[in-house]
C-alpha cells in the first residue's frame with residue numbers, strides 16, 4: 098500500500114508535528130515498508146496532530162495578521178486625522194478640483210475665507226467660477242496641459258462684493274482615486290502687493306524730489322544759461338530797431354537781427370520747456386525713443402553746471418541707433434545724476450583734466466549708454482556702499498542719486514554697472530532695451 102499522509106508529504110507533517118515532539122523525522126516510505134500498521138495509526142495521529150497544529154498555526158497567523166491590520170488601520174486613521182487637521186487649518190488656501198469639469202472636491206477653511214465664503218465650503222462649485230484670473234493666462238494654460246502639470250502663477254481674484262485680492266497660486270496635477278485632479282495652494286499676497294506699490298510710489302516721489310532738488314541746485318547755472326539767449330534777444334532787438342529806423346537804413350541787417358531774435362527766443366523757451374518737463378511729476382511711461390536725442394537734451398540741462406565747473410563735456414554718440422523703449426524723463430534723470438556726480442568728482446582735478454564723456458553704442462544687449470569721468474575714481478570700500486540709499490561722501494550730499502539711478506535702470510530691465518580704477522576716473526554704464534533686439 099502506497100503510504101502518503103493525506104496529500105501532504107510526510108516531511109511537512111513531521112515538521113508540524115515535531116512541535117509536540119511526537120514524531121521523529123524520517124522517510125515515510127521506509128517506515129511504511131517495515132511497520133504498515135504503525136504507519137496507519139501514526140498516519141491517523143499525524144493527520145490529527147497536523148490538523149491541530151495547522152489550525153493553531155493558522156489561528157496564530159490570522160491573529161497576528163488581524164493585529165497588524167488593526168494597528169495599520171489605527172495608524173492610517175491617525176495619519177488621516179492629522180493630515181486633515183493640517184489641511185483644514187493651514188494658513189494657505191488649499192483646493193482640490195477635478196480637472197475634467199473643474200468641480201471642487203475639497204477646500205479648506207482658508208480657501209473658503211479667501212473666496213469670501215466664510216464657513217461655507219466650496220465643494221461642488223466649479224473652480225472656474227471662483228473669479229481667479231492669472232496674470233499670464235497662457236503660462237497657466239501651458240502648465241496645466243503640460244506633461245508635469247505643475248507650476249505657479251500670480252493673479253487676481255475678484256470677489257462678489259467687488260473686493261479684489263492678489264494671489265500667488267501653486268498647482269499640481271495628480272491622479273487621485275482614478276481621477277485627474279488639480280491640487281492648488283494659494284497665498285494671499287494682497288498686502289505684499291500693496292506694500293510694493295507703496296514702495297514704488299515712494300520711489301517715484303523720491304525720484305521726483307531728487308529731480309526738483311537737482312534743478313534747484315542748478316538754478317544759478319540756469320539763470321546764467323538763460324541770460325545768454327535773453328541778452329542776445331535784446332541786443333538783436335536793438336540792432337533790429339537801429340536797422341529799421343536808420344540814419345543809414347539797411348533792411349537786410351534788420352531781417353538778420355529779427356531772425357536771430359527768433360532763434361534766441363526759441364532757445365530760451367526750449368531751455369525752460371526742458372527744465373519744466375524734467376521736474377514735472379509723471380507716471381512711468383515707456384515709449385519708443387531716440388536715445389541720442391534724449392542724451393542731447395539731458396546734456397543741455399547740465400551744460401551750465403559743466404561750464405561753471407570748467408568741465409569739458411563731450412558726447413560720443415553712435416550713429417544709426419535703433420529706437421529704445423524707455424521712459425525718457427527717467428533716463429534723462431539717470432544721465433543728469435551720473436554726469437553731475439562725475440562733474441562733482443572732478444572738482445579736485447586740474448581744470449585741464451576735467452573731462453566728461455557721455456557715449457552710446459549698439460550691443461547685443463541693447464543700446465549701451467555710458468557716462469565716464471576723469472576724476473579720482475572710486476575706492477573698493479566706497480564701491481561696496483555706492484548704491485546704498487543715503488550713502489554720501491559729500492558734505493551736502495543726499496546720497497540718493499545712485500540708488501534712484503539703479504532703480505530706474507532696473508525698471509528698464511537693465512543693470513547699472515560701475516567700473517573704476519582708482520585715480521583713473523569712473524565709468525557708469527547700462528544697456529537700454531532696443532526695439533530692434
Ligand code: ADP
Nearest residue numbers: 438439442489490491494495496497498499523
Ligand atoms: P550724492 O551725490 O548725494 O553723494 P549719490 O548716490 O549720487 O549721492 O552718490 C553716492 C556717493 O558715490 C557719492 O557721495 C560719491 O562718494 C560716490 N560717487 C558717485 N559717483 C562718483 C564718481 N563719478 N566718482 C567718484 N565717486 C562717485
